[in-house]
Amino acid sequence: MNTSSISLSIEGDFVDSFIYSGTLFIVHANSQLSTYSWGRILKYAIDQIPNTTLRRQINSFMFDCRNFPFDFNNNDPISIAIDSETLEEMEFSTIYLDGWPSDINVYGNYLYICSEDGVDEYDFDRKTNTITANPPFKIWDQYAFMIAPNDSHRLAIAAGEIGVITAFPKKRSIDYSKDLSILIEQPSSDCEWIGNNLVSNTSEGAYLSVFPSLPKTPQNPDQEYWNLLNQAKRSEPKTHPLENENHINLKYAWMAGEKLLGINRQGKIYTHIETSSPDSQIQHKERYISRLTQERFLAARAGSFGTVIEYENELVIYNESGEQSVAKRPVNWRVFPRSKNYINHLHVVENDLLKIYAFDVNQSNHHVDYYAIDINNII
Amino acid sequence: MIFKAYKVKNDHRQPSLINKKSQWTVSEWDELNLFIIAYNEDWTSPNKPQLWSTNGRENKIGECMDGKSLTDLYIAKYITDSNHHEWHGYPVSPRQYDIPPEKVLSLWLERGLIDKTDKSRIRGGKF
Numbered sequence: 001m002n003t004s005s006i007s008l009s010i011e012g013d014f015v016d017s018f019i020y021s022g023t024l025f026i027v028h029a030n031s032q033l034s035t036y037s038w039g040r041i042l043k044y045a046i047d048q049i050p051n052t053t054l055r056r057q058i059n060s061f062m063f064d065c066r067n068f069p070f071d072f073n074n075n076d077p078i079s080i081a082i083d084s085e086t087l088e089e090m091e092f093s094t095i096y097l098d099g100w101p102s103d104i105n106v107y108g109n110y111l112y113i114c115s116e117d118g119v120d121e122y123d124f125d126r127k128t129n130t131i132t133a134n135p136p137f138k139i140w141d142q143y144a145f146m147i148a149p150n151d152s153h154r155l156a157i158a159a160g161e162i163g164v165i166t167a168f169p170k171k172r173s174i175d176y177s178k179d180l181s182i183l184i185e186q187p188s189s190d191c192e193w194i195g196n197n198l199v200s201n202t203s204e205g206a207y208l209s210v211f212p213s214l215p216k217t218p219q220n221p222d223q224e225y226w227n228l229l230n231q232a233k234r235s236e237p238k239t240h241p242l243e244n245e246n247h248i249n250l251k252y253a254w255m256a257g258e259k260l261l262g263i264n265r266q267g268k269i270y271t272h273i274e275t276s277s278p279d280s281q282i283q284h285k286e287r288y289i290s291r292l293t294q295e296r297f298l299a300a301r302a303g304s305f306g307t308v309i310e311y312e313n314e315l316v317i318y319n320e321s322g323e324q325s326v327a328k329r330p331v332n333w334r335v336f337p338r339s340k341n342y343i344n345h346l347h348v349v350e351n352d353l354l355k356i357y358a359f360d361v362n363q364s365n366h367h368v369d370y371y372a373i374d375i376n377n378i379i
Numbered sequence: 380m381i382f383k384a385y386k387v388k389n390d391h392r393q394p395s396l397i398n399k400k401s402q403w404t405v406s407e408w409d410e411l412n413l414f415i416i417a418y419n420e421d422w423t424s425p426n427k428p429q430l431w432s433t434n435g436r437e438n439k440i441g442e443c444m445d446g447k448s449l450t451d452l453y454i455a456k457y458i459t460d461s462n463h464h465e466w467h468g469y470p471v472s473p474r475q476y477d478i479p480p481e482k483v484l485s486l487w488l489e490r491g492l493i494d495k496t497d498k499s500r501i502r503g504g505k506f
Contacts, residue, residue, distance in 0.1 A: 015499060029495065099481030102502045116481055116502075143478070145504050160476040160504065187476060189504035203446075203475075251446075265447070298505045310505075331495045351495060 003305050003317065003324060004072035004360040006058060008045055009081040009353050016332045017347045017354050019339070020106035022063075023092075023129040026354065027104060031097040033113075036090045037129050039063065044090070045080040065304070065344040065361045065375065072360045093130035095122065107149035114144035119157055121169070137172045140165070140180070145189035148198065152214055152233055156198050158188040164200040164207075168233050183209060184239065190299060194255040194337060195379035198237065205249035206262055209237040244270060255337065256302035257373040263300070267292035269307075269318070271370045285370050289318070303335040304343040305359035307371040315348065319369045326357070340378055380428060382418060383464040385411055391441075391469040401443035401452060401470045413440065413455050414468055422483045430457040430468075431479040435492040441470025454479060454501075473506040 016027040024036045042059050049055045058078065060067040103114040111122040111131055120136035139155065146158040155167045164184040167174065174180060186202035193199075198209040212235045215228045242250040242262055250270070253262035260272045269292075271285040296312040306319030308326070315327040327333070332349040336342040346357040361375050368374040387407045390400045403410055416422075417432035424431070432455045434440060441452035456477055457468035471477035478501060479487075487493045493501070500506040 015495065099485065100498065100502055102504075116478070143476075189474075189476070298500070329496045331499050 003319065003321070004077070005305075005357045006062060006078045006080070007358075008041075008062070008356045009079065010041075010084075010087055010356070011082065011353050012084040012087060013352060014331070014349050014354050015100050016104055017334065017349060017356075018104050018106050019336060019342050019345060019347070019356075020124075021126045023106075023124075023126065025104065025106060025111070026087075027097070027101060029100075031099055032094055033097055033101075033104070033131075034094045035092045035124075035129050035131060036087065037092060040090050041082060041087070044086060045082050048080055049078070062358045064341040065358065066340065068361055072362070092128070095131050102144065103146040105147050105149055108151070108153060110149070110153075112139075112147045112149060112155070114147050114157070116143050118142055119144045119147055119155075119167075121172075137169070139167055139169055139174060146191055148191045148193035150193045150198075152229060154193075154211075154233060156183070156191050156193050156200070158191045158200070160189060161187045163202070164188045164191050164198075183237070190252075192255055192301070192337075194257070197255060197260070199242075199253045199255060199260070201252050204241075205251055206242040206253035207239055208242050208253070208260070209239040211235070211237040244268075252297065252300065254300050254302060254307070256307065256371065257337070257377055257379055259302075259370070259373075261300070261302065261307060261371065263292055263297070265293075269371070287318075291316075301335045302337055302371065302373050303346060303359070304361055304373050304375045305346070306369060308333065308335060308346060317346075319371045321369075327355075337373055338378060343373055343375055343378055380418075380423065380459075381464040382466065384466070385414055386465055386467045387411070388467045388469070397442065397449070398444055401441050401472070403441045403470055405440045409440070410455070410468060414457050414466065417455075417457060420486065422479070422486065424480050425482065428459045428461055430466075431455065431483045432457070432468075433487060433492055436494075436497055443470070443472055443475070445472065445474055450474070453506075473501045473504050476504060478502065478504065 013029040014026055015029050018025040022038050024038045027033045042062055046055050046059050101113045101115050105112045109124050111124045113120045119140040121139050122136045123132040123134050143160050144157050148156040157165050159165050163182050166183050168179045184200050184207055186204045188200050188202040190201040196211045200207045212232055214232045242253050250262035251265050262270050267289055269287045298310040300309045306317045309316050315330050317324045327348045330348045334347045336345055344359045344361045348355045391403055413432040417430040422431045439451045452470035454471050455468050456471045457466050459466045484498050488498050
């Protein structure tokens with residue numbers, strides 16, 4: 001398998017990256033987090049391509065994958081690059097962190113930083129691509145491994161031995177007795193919240209929490225709407241361990257749009273289509289991957305191009321066409337499963353560069369790969 | 380931090396206890412040597428009487444059970460009873476949330492004991 005892609009390499013000593021609403025976030029190894037205009041970076045990088053039409057097509061495609069007049073079949077693989085000096089000139093805003101974050105995320109105009117000191121929330125101004133100068137707001141003050149933000153300022157935090165907690169801060173305030181609770185008491189360093197489904201990967205296996213839908217925001221929200229919203233936000237989700245057909249707990253799970261994928265301890269990947277019911281069972285598609293039993297599995301996530309699995313020594317993409325190695329022992333990697341523009345992107349931080357892949361989005365014949373997210377149905 | 384004595388604890392040197400306690404796979408002298416290096420290099424937790432040590436990713440120092448699998452360990456944690464100033468240590472797994480502080484990981488990275496991928500994975504509980 002060789003899924004077609006365009007790749008942009010950005011030279012530098014980095015540890016993490018994120019893309020959100022036209023802004024590229026990069027965490028440098030010196031714990032500096034900077035923002036850059038994705039449009040400016042693309043323009044500079046793509047200017048290296050001599051063909052004007054191709055240049056315009058690639059620019060449009062990498063800015064929003066729904067613009068795909070770009071034909072992968074008629075073009076050779078395209079790799080573009082930016083050196084570290086050029087990147088520095090494009091810097092928009094910078095904050096200095098106390099150390100490397102364990103996770104970063106950007107959602108609803110907030111930047112979240114997870115670290116050994118907890119979770120800090122920074123205001124982000126998408127119009128200017130900048131992190132505002134206000135000091136961060138501390139949402140959680142103990143070790144945070146991963147954060148999964150969702151609509152209406154709802155957050156799930158994988159907090160290690162404490163488990164998975166949910167937090168519902170209001171503008172720069174949080175009442176610890178009301179707005180914060182432990183959802184799952186099993187130790188966890190990994191969670192993902194897509195739509196109404198929160199997947200928590202714990203030391204005892206994977207759990208699914210199904211949250212009630214939030215009311216739709218009316219054109220002119222009144223008090224009744226806010227009351228309904230607050231009530232819905234505080235409603236308990238239905239949580240259950242994820243099991244295979246033999247009622248054996250899945251070791252790890254992740255979402256691919258509406259699909260739920262999971263692996264068991266015997267090296268099988270399961271794909272389950274319907275996740276809206278808490279009573280549903282995983283039963284649809286199985287695939288045995290011997291490597292899952294032979295090498296240490298670290299994490300998995302999905303994009304429009306398939307599922308990415310991180311093993312101890314390699315990062316591999318799986319889809320129905322096969323598998324493709326992307327990197328050996330990357331420093332970090334990230335996909336954007338809720339992003340309409342960047343659902344086809346894969347960020348891979350290697351020792352001396354950040355490589356951003358934009359994969360072909362041609363999901364032909366209305367068939368969506370079992371291991372991938374449907375670009376027409378992003379939650 | 381005061382040091383009066385170091386005690387090699389038997390429960391981390393009894394393979395029959397592997398389901399409950401991590402086990403050293405290096406000699407008692409190596410266990411002590413790792414402690415002395417950590418003490419001299421000030422590989423400490425801020426505000427906690429804890430020391431951390433490693434010989435790097437290539438040099439296994441212990442084992443533990445991770446679910447049903449036996450896992451190799453590369454990081455040692457040393458703690459003390461603050462009343463007695465007697466230290467002891469054991470090998471730990473970041474996957475079980477024993478994670479050295481940022482300050483120590485940065486020093487290990489500078490020394491070349493770990494690389495960027497190791498540091499990132501340790502912080503994320505994936506090492």
